[in-house]
Amino acid sequence: MNECVANFASSLRPRQRDIYEDVEATLSKLNLSLPANVAPIYVSRNAIRARIKKIDPFFRDFNRLGKDRALRRFTPIGEGLIVLNPLERVEIDDWDFDLHALIASSTVWKKLSPKKRELVPRVRCTATVAIDVATRCIVGFNLSPNPPSTASSKTALRRIMCDKSALVAATGCKSDWRMQGRPWSVVTDAGPAFLGEFETSVARSGITRLLPEADPRKRGTIEAFFRYFKRVCRYFAGQTFANVVEKGDYQSEAMASLTFDELERSAVRFIVDSYHHRAHRGLGRCTPYGMWQRLTKDGTFPPPRAIELRAAFGIRVTRTLGKHGVTYLDLAYNSAELNRVFLRHENKELDVFVDPLDIGSVLVRLPDAEGRAQGKASDDYLEVPCVAKLTMGLSLDRYLISRKALAASAKDDQTAGLLARLEAHGALTDTGERTRREAGLAEFRATEIEFEKAAKSMFQSTRAALEGPDQGPPQPHDTIPGKLVAKSVRRKPTQGSRSPSGPARSDEGQGAAWSPPSDNAGGPQRPFGGSLNLGDGDDE
Secondary structure (H helix, E strand, C coil), X not given: CXXXXXXXXXXXXXXXXXXXXXXXXXXXXXXXXXXXXXXXXXXXXXXXXXXXXXXCHHHHHHHHCCHHHHHHHHXXXXXXXXXXXXXXXXXXXEEEEEEEEECCCHHHHHHCCHHHHHCCCEEEEEEEEEEECCCCCEEEEEEECCCCCHHHHHHHHHHHCCCCHHHHHHHCCCCCCCCCCCCCEEECCCCHHHCCHHHHHHHHCXXXXXXXXXXXXXXXXXXXXXXHHHHHHHHCCCECXXXXXXXXCCCCCCCCCCEHHHHHHHHHHHHHHHHHHCCEHHHCCECHHHHHHHHCCCCCCCCCCHHHHHHHHCEEEEEECECCEEEECCEEECCHHHHHHHHHCCCCEEEEEEECCEEEEEEEECCHHHXXXXXXXXXXXXXXXXCCHHHCXXXXXXXXXXXXXXXXXXXXXXXXXXXXXXXXXXXXXXXXXXXXXXXXXXXXXXXXXXXXXXXXXXXXXXXHHHHXXXXXXXXXXXXXCCCCCCCCCCCCCCCCCCECCECCCCCCCCCCCCCCCCCCCCCCCCCCCCCCCCCCCCCC
């Protein structure tokens, strides 16, 4: 019986009824080996159950559930981290809503027919939440219809340091949400949503980043809030539940009735008006809102300036500095200060930071030399307004939507006026040709003959420049270079006589007179070094 009971602490996770059968089967074999006069051995189920209960609970769960779950269950909970100051420790994490939401606005959803409503996508939204450990207040929040990303985590981090009164007013909350300031440290896991751009924003905001191990108990405050936050899902249809057994036959997607914007307003209302004013056991039954009021009566660490927030959370792009300043999405940003930088750093590439919430101005990181020239730090920034003043206070998404609508309108306008534009082009071309002929002017284009002459001249010039003149076939070294094309009939001069143009023509050293070349091309030719007799005689 002890051997069978020991199998209860196994990764196979047997039930107690399985242990009963193991004991019965083992005793059955034993009873068959006993003499006939010996009564069979029997063990009651209560005795087996009592033996099972004597198994060490930690040993039992260690083998049945694994090391991690055993440690979570039996490790004692102490006082935990002692955090006394607001925003001293802020924990941030993501949570998928146990609820399907509709990706459509409320006004559009009400106007859709039943068939069109079936085509609207259903998604499980992701909430990125930041909680202050000292007061248990939610200081940052972002809801996204997409999986966790650095964009959602950056938005939640930024809302910690921004005024949230506009969000409260848009959701119709009765209470305020004045939890604002620069955290001393933020605690996250090592998920991809908290790497890359998120780490850059944390560093530029002057915040310490803590990255504990993957155990969720190292971020117990935010995990406890998510267990409570599940209550908001029970208000609406379309719940996904924890597992398929709990879900049963419930059609979560078909029952979805809450749009994304309604879910966002409901989540903010639940946090601001319900959670912040509910008694919290970790605060000695005080409310998070009341605890924040008491701990911040002397103030908090001031939030970053607006220019610091733009540098930390803005979209970073690289632009070339020119006479129009810098450009982004066909918008020009320029100022007198930036123009002075342009005079010293023409065509230099600079880092530009665009705030998605307000594209009315951008931040331009000054070059190192420019910062030293103005006596500033090398990483100083210059705020440059947009030349188009209408963009002041305009968000990036609204500008992109209007730009897309304008592009669609422009295409419609071009399509509508295409026929008239082409007819006007043809009529103007015909009028120009007709008036040219009537005025007797030459054609605007060169004729084919003129082009061929110019091409022939170009080819000749090219061959002369690249190939050189044609010198004819090579001649022997003792002949005149070139080819004989004509000859002169001359009298044979007498030996020792003088010609009108110079001394007597005689062959010095030999006494032989020079004779003209014969008609035969292969006959004797005049020596290359001799002089020509240009005296008497007719030249041909």
